[in-house]
Amino acid sequence: MTDATQAAVAAPGWHLLSQGASSAAARTDTLFLAMVLLCGGMALLIGGLLLFLCIRYREGSKADRSSPSNDSHPLEIAWTVAPVLVFIGVFWWAAHDWWIERTVPDGAMVVQVVGKQWMWHLQHANGRREINALHVPLGRPVVLTMASQDAIHSFFVPAFRLKQDVVPGRITRFSFTATRLGEFHIFCAEYCGSEHSAMVGTLTVMPPAAFSRWLEAGPHEPGVVQQGFALFRDAGCSGCHGAASTVPAPPLGGLYGSTVRLADGRTLRADDDYLRDAIVLPRKDVVAGYPPVMPSYAGRLDESQLQALIAWMRAGAPSLPDAEDLR
Ligand code: HEC
Numbered sequence: 001m002t003d004a005t006q007a008a009v010a011a012p013g014w015h016l017l018s019q020g021a022s023s024a025a026a027r028t029d030t031l032f033l034a035m036v037l038l039c040g041g042m043a044l045l046i047g048g049l050l051l052f053l054c055i056r057y058r059e060g061s062k063a064d065r066s067s068p069s070n071d072s073h074p075l076e077i078a079w080t081v082a083p084v085l086v087f088i089g090v091f092w093w094a095a096h097d098w099w100i101e102r103t104v105p106d107g108a109m110v111v112q113v114v115g116k117q118w119m120w121h122l123q124h125a126n127g128r129r130e131i132n133a134l135h136v137p138l139g140r141p142v143v144l145t146m147a148s149q150d151a152i153h154s155f156f157v158p159a160f161r162l163k164q165d166v167v168p169g170r171i172t173r174f175s176f177t178a179t180r181l182g183e184f185h186i187f188c189a190e191y192c193g194s195e196h197s198a199m200v201g202t203l204t205v206m207p208p209a210a211f212s213r214w215l216e217a218g219p220h221e222p223g224v225v226q227q228g229f230a231l232f233r234d235a236g237c238s239g240c241h242g243a244a245s246t247v248p249a250p251p252l253g254g255l256y257g258s259t260v261r262l263a264d265g266r267t268l269r270a271d272d273d274y275l276r277d278a279i280v281l282p283r284k285d286v287v288a289g290y291p292p293v294m295p296s297y298a299g300r301l302d303e304s305q306l307q308a309l310i311a312w313m314r315a316g317a318p319s320l321p322d323a324e325d326l327r
């Protein structure tokens, strides 16, 4: 660890919560603190009133009991409407924060994550892999595209105040901008089998220049987009989707992010989930104007291969030279 890192980890002073380390943390902490104050304030108010009334109207006290008020409409309306407004306010606040966190900034650095019993497999765009560890640069938006090979897992970084389930059959996202150098815990926060508690890792936030050096220094494979293109040829997709094919199959360039019209009249946006389904469940959404002849690749491609194919389509499905020629 560098000096700067150590200073960040051992930040002095008293903290109600462990110090946050992402752009989401301050927002979440403020909301959390507000909820604690709101609930704590209500508990004190109710407890205080209870105690006061117990003492005032205890047996034998001289309190005035002559005209008990049995119903008061203004009071009833007030104690119904006020909490409803408070709850709507809290909901709006939380939904607003959630929306900000869900919105992935343009130019975010994509890292692929596959959760499996019982470890996290990660891969950077240039092909560098990590297991139970993630290195990211300070201050740059990062988005993890996450898939599970088996059970439901959940990617949790307490210092970032962010948690996202990783669900088989879907691709979920986890996006953040790290705001503090240091090493932080990664946990799996969804019970996923006997060694669930061992499914932990370390997230290291580095200065951008050091991160670039780290990313290039390690052993890396062809980049993820290159891997996707290799699969496009090797798994036989190009036989139908390739330029020279005689099978009527839609071209894949320019597909990502576009609106697709389906044979049954629905329209869908071609996002990660749509593309994943197109490959493993081709009969689910058949594209309008094409015969439903695409075979399912369920069980033939694993999650990291599916992610590579999607990354390749996200990059515009380019035709690339062979991996060997790139070196
Ligand atoms: C036997 C020919 C064939 C093969 C092999 C094939 N596909 Fe397809 N694919 C099609 C046809 C035909 C469609 C359009 C009908 C449909 O949606 O099922 C299609 C649709 C798709 C779509 C949706 C396209 C859109 O415009 O929305 C994607 C994505 C896709 N294929 C990717 C792949 C990938 C990746 C592979 C290799 C792993 C592959 N296909 C292999 C024939 C094929």
Ligand SMILES: [Cu+2]
Pocket: 115, 118, 152, 153, 154, 188, 189, 190, 191, 192, 196, 199
């Ligand atoms: Cu797990």
